Amino acid sequence: xxxxxxxxxxxxxxxxxxxxxxxxxxxxxxxxxxxxxxxxxxxxxxxxxxxxxxxxxxxxxxxxxxxxxxxxxxxxxxxxxxxxxxxxxxxxxxxxxxxxxxxxxxxxxxxxxxxxxxxxxxxxxxxxxxxxxxxxxxxxxxxxxxxxxxxxxxxxxxxxxxxxxxxxxxxxxxxxxxxxxxxxxxxxxxxxxxxxxxxxxxxxxxxxxxxxxxxxxxxxxxxxxxxxxxxxxxxxx
Numbered sequence: 452x453x454x455x456x457x458x459x460x461x462x463x464x465x466x467x468x469x470x471x472x473x474x475x476x477x478x479x480x481x482x483x484x485x486x487x488x489x490x491x492x493x494x495x496x497x498x499x500x501x502x503x504x505x506x507x508x509x510x511x512x513x514x515x516x517x518x519x520x521x522x523x524x525x526x527x528x529x530x531x532x533x534x535x536x537x538x539x540x541x542x543x544x545x546x547x548x549x550x551x552x553x554x555x556x557x558x559x560x561x562x563x564x565x566x567x568x569x570x571x572x573x574x575x576x577x578x579x580x581x582x583x584x585x586x587x588x589x590x591x592x593x594x595x596x597x598x599x600x601x602x603x604x605x606x607x608x609x610x611x612x613x614x615x616x617x618x619x620x621x622x623x624x625x626x627x628x629x630x631x632x633x634x635x636x637x638x639x640x641x642x643x644x645x646x647x648x649x650x651x652x653x654x655x656x657x658x659x660x661x662x663x664x665x666x667x668x669x670x671x672x673x674x675x676x677x678x679x680x681x682x683x684x685x686x687x688x
Contacts (some may be wrong), residue, residue: 464583474551515541520558525603567626586637
C-alpha cells in the first residue's frame with residue numbers, strides 16, 4: 452500500500468519542525484503515516500526525500516522573504532519597512548521571517564550576500580578570456596544588464612554603498628570591493644604598474660548611476676544607447 456505524507460504547510464506552517472530527540476527521520480515518517488518501520492523505498496535512505504522536501508520548501512520561503520524585503524526597502528527605505536510588511540508581501544506569517552532569518556537586518560544581509568554572489572558570477576562570465584579595453588566594455592555591459600534585471604537590488608546598492616554605521620556596512624563594502632576589482636584588473640592591463648583604484652571606482656560608479664538614471668528617469672532609452680554613453684565616457688581611459 453502506498454502512503455502519502457501530509458503537507459506540513461497545510462496548517463499554515465512554512466515547514467515541518469525539527470525531529471524530537473531520539474527520533475530519526477525514518478521513525479518519524481513511519482509513525483506519521485502508519486507504514487511499518489523501515490519501509491523505505493529501495494536505494495533511498497530513510498528520511499532523505501522528506502529532508503530534501505523540507506530543505507526545498509525552506510529555501511523557497513527564504514527567497515520569497517528576501518525578494519519581498521528587497522522590493523519594499525528599495526521603495527520605502529529600511530527604517531520604514533517593518534517585519535510585518537515583509538511577511539505580508541512575501542505571503543508568509545510574521546514568525547516565518549524570524550524563524551528563517553532572526554531579524555529584519557538579517558534579511559537585508561542575506562539579500563546583499565545573494566546579490567554579491569549573482570553579480571560576481573555574472574561579471575566573471577562576462578570577462579571570460581577578454582583583456583584590457585575589451586574586458587572593460589564587457590564588464591560595463593554586464594553590470595548594466597544586472598541593473599536592468601534586478602533594479603531594486605541596484606537601488607539598494609546605490610543607496611547603501613556610501614553610508615556608514617550600518618550593521619551591514621561590511622557586507623556592502625565587500626560587494627563594492629569585489630565589483631571594483633573586476634574593473635581594476637582590466638584597467639591594469641591597459642596601465643601596467645599604475646594605481647587604478649580610483650579610476651576603477653569611478654567606472655563602477657558611472658555605470659551604476661547611468662543604469663539607475665536610465666531605469667528611473669529615462670526608461671524610454673534602449674540598452675545600447677545607455678551602454679554607448681558609458682563607453683564614450685570611459686573611452687579615454
